[in-house]
Amino acid sequence: MSRDQGRKQRxxxxxxxxLAGLAEQVRGRPVRAVLGDEAADLDSMASPVAYAWLLARGNGERITVPVMNIPWADFRLRPEAVWLFAQAGVQVDNLxxxxxIDLDRAHAQGLLRLVLVDHNRLPEPRRAWGPIVEGILDHHEDEGxxxxxxxxxxxxxxxxxxxxxRLLQSGPQPPDPAVSLLLLGTILLDTVNLDPAAKRVTPRDEQAAERLLQRTGAVRQSLFDRLQAEKFNVSGLSTRDILRRDYKEYRLGALKCGISSALLPLGEWIDGDPQLGTAVGDxxxxxxxxxxxxxxxxARPEFRRELAVxxxxxxxVExxxxxxxxxxxxxxxxxxGAGIVEGSEGGSLRCFTQADAGRSRKKLQxxxxxxxxxxSGGGPAG
Ligand SMILES: [Mn+2]
Structure with missing residues (x-):
């Protein structure tokens, strides 16, 4: 135990x-921001930190920094990230x-370059930043x-x-233990502990995880169990917090549409918040x-999806x-109540179970x- 802590400490x-002082150093200087996806799941926070750590070694006048793609106040909405960064000994105050960082200002001044991690399309409001994307590291389908x-x-x-x-092949020096633990925890969580039945894991994930396990001395099952428990831990979060924790926004036809992903049974949420309809409407x-x-x-007891519209x-809604x-x-x-929750100001919120549990946000959108x-194109005007 003390040895583990010693490693972690170093x-x-x-x-x-x-990380300390990076935010100060970038002011007014050319910066390469390594940016995760706006939904900011663990992969989109841990991977930019590790990748920026790697990229920062090679480069001269342009300073490379990881940027968490959420406001600071939203970090606590992701308890699995809070736990893993703490476990790795990374002071999140320094992230x-x-x-x-004022990315808009840096862009306006011509100082900003971007490396996209865990996504390969800028969100709509930042579409104008396309020409400054100089690198992409991602595992979603390449949109070209x-x-x-x-x-x-x-x-x-x-x-x-x-x-x-890349980290493991980058040189004779072993990768930093804190960075290794961030990557290992993320791989385990994303692949459901390397479980083939979850259809996420590939041989490359297995190999990377195996080598990171050796480096960190972490215990695979207990690391995964803890992260999984933290990910599903919504205690202490309000309905508004749960809604914005994993949230994406789209323009679909003529409509502005938001899709929140939440990791709890809808029935439990309704029982726990008598004001759910109002909060969703707000x-x-x-x-x-x-x-x-x-x-x-x-997954209580088996994996299920439910949908509220x-x-x-x-x-x-109909x-x-x-x-x-x-x-x-x-x-x-x-x-x-046939899935109808009273909303505020005449809004309609209807709740369903989904027969096809394979239809995730990625597929529904x-x-x-x-x-x-x-x-919007073929229907009546307006
Ligand atoms: Mn990912």
Whole structure:
């Protein structure tokens, strides 16, 4: 135990010395921001830190920094990340969040370059940043954007695997233990502890994890169990927190649509928050959404998905529900009360169980995009 702590200490000292003061140093200087996806799951926070650590070694006048793609206040919404960074001994006070760096200003001054990690398309509001994307490291399908960017894209279980491969081959020095633990925890969580049944893991993830296990001396099962428990830990989070914890926004046809992913049973959420309908309506209004989908996933006891559909326009809710149900998603009203939760100001929130538990946000979003494009293009005007 003391040896483990000693290792951890040494690793964290190096990483923390590197991170400390980075936010100060970038001001007014050319910066290469290594940026995760805006949903900021563990992969999108740990992998940019590790990749920036690797890239920072080689470069001269341009300073390379990892940027957490969320405001600092949202970090606590991701308890698995809070736990793993603490376990690795990384002082999160030293990490750069969106409120620690003015990316818009750096871009306007011509000082900003981007390396995208765990995604390969900039979100809509930042589309103008395309020309400054100089690198991509990702495990999602390559959309072929930013042709001048150097790309490391492969269909592995976690972007952390791709960083680990580079880190492990980068030189005679063993990788930093803190960085290694961040990558290992991320790979285990993303691949459901390297379980082939979850259909995420590839041989490259296995190899990377194996070597990181040797480096860190971590115990695979207990590391995974703890991370998994933390990920599903929503105690202490309000409905608004749960909604914004893993949230993405899209323009679908003529509509502004938000999709939240939440890791708890919808029935439990409804029981736990008598004001759920109001809170969902408030959230949608605050983001000026036409439509809000809340996708719940849990494994109590076996893996299930549930879906809540909210709009101020009850007719739109009907159409969306009808379309999804007819597209094989299979929606049955959640009991009790036939899945209808009273919302505020006449909004309609309807709750369902999903027969096809394979339809994640990644799959539902393009399905809806196709439908709503047709609806806005081919339907009656307005
Ligand atoms: Mn990922």
């Amino acid at each position: 690793g964290s000292v190096k990483v923390n010395r590197w 750069i969040f969106l409120d620690d 954007l930013y042709p001048d960017a150097g790309r490391i894209i492969a269909p592995v279980g976690s972007a952390a695997t791709l960083v680990a491969e 959230f949608a209004r605050s983001r000026e959404l036409d439509l809000l989908l809340v996708m719940c996933a849990h 909210y709009s101020a326009d009850a007719g739109l 159409r969306i529900v009808g379309f999804l149900d007819g597209s094989g998603v299979g929606l049955s009203p959640l009991q009790p 393009p399905l809806l995009a196709g439908y709503l494009k047709g609806e």
